[in-house]
Amino acid sequence: MALERGPLLLLTLSLGLASAQKTLEEVPVQPGFDAQKVEGRWLTIRLATSDTLLISPEDPLRLALHSIRMWNRDLEFVLFWTGKGVCKGLNVTVHPTGPHGQYQGFFEGGGRMFLRFVSTDYSSLILYVRFEDGGEVTSLWALLARRVLGDPKWLGRYKAYVREFQLQEAPVFNLDAQCSPPAA
Numbered sequence: 001m002a003l004e005r006g007p008l009l010l011l012t013l014s015l016g017l018a019s020a021q022k023t024l025e026e027v028p029v030q031p032g033f034d035a036q037k038v039e040g041r042w043l044t045i046r047l048a049t050s051d052t053l054l055i056s057p058e059d060p061l062r063l064a065l066h067s068i069r070m071w072n073r074d075l076e077f078v079l080f081w082t083g084k085g086v087c088k089g090l091n092v093t094v095h096p097t098g099p100h101g102q103y104q105g106f107f108e109g110g111g112r113m114f115l116r117f118v119s120t121d122y123s124s125l126i127l128y129v130r131f132e133d134g135g136e137v138t139s140l141w142a143l144l145a146r147r148v149l150g151d152p153k154w155l156g157r158y159k160a161y162v163r164e165f166q167l168q169e170a171p172v173f174n175l176d177a178q179c180s181p182p183a184a
Helices: 002-020 152-164
Strands: 043-049 062-071 074-083 086-096 102-106 112-120 124-133 136-145 168-170
Touching: 043 152, 086 112, 112 152, 124 152, 136 152
Parallel strands: none
Antiparallel strands: 043 136, 043 168, 062 074, 074 086, 086 102, 102 112, 112 124, 124 136
């Protein structure tokens, strides 16, 4: 009897995860978004993902956002990978697409990513990143702030998205001057 329920449980879990993967169009974009105002240092306050293996606490490598730069109309995210004896800078450039606040980029292996600046007052920021690679889709939501003690109303907004999109909270890593930023 228990073996008969196994496939049904697996199907139910799969359908639940599939329903959590909303389309890009269902994710809002900040009205009147001004890319120049998001330039500079950002701290990650909270992270949530549709795939908890994406950011595992057991993984010895950590990825952290350092800052956002603007190049013409493109945005460059300055990230750092750290781990045992490793500290490497990584720049990810995304290009504007569609409405203000929506960007697209590509990464090695043929995958692509879509970013949406969901909501911001330019001191706090809710960012949505959608990774598509080989038919698999992973969503990542981040609450960013210019300083650690962010505005509690932003945490409430962020948590509402986490519930709506059925996401799992993930560990947060911030790095400050742990290794040199990548060359521009």
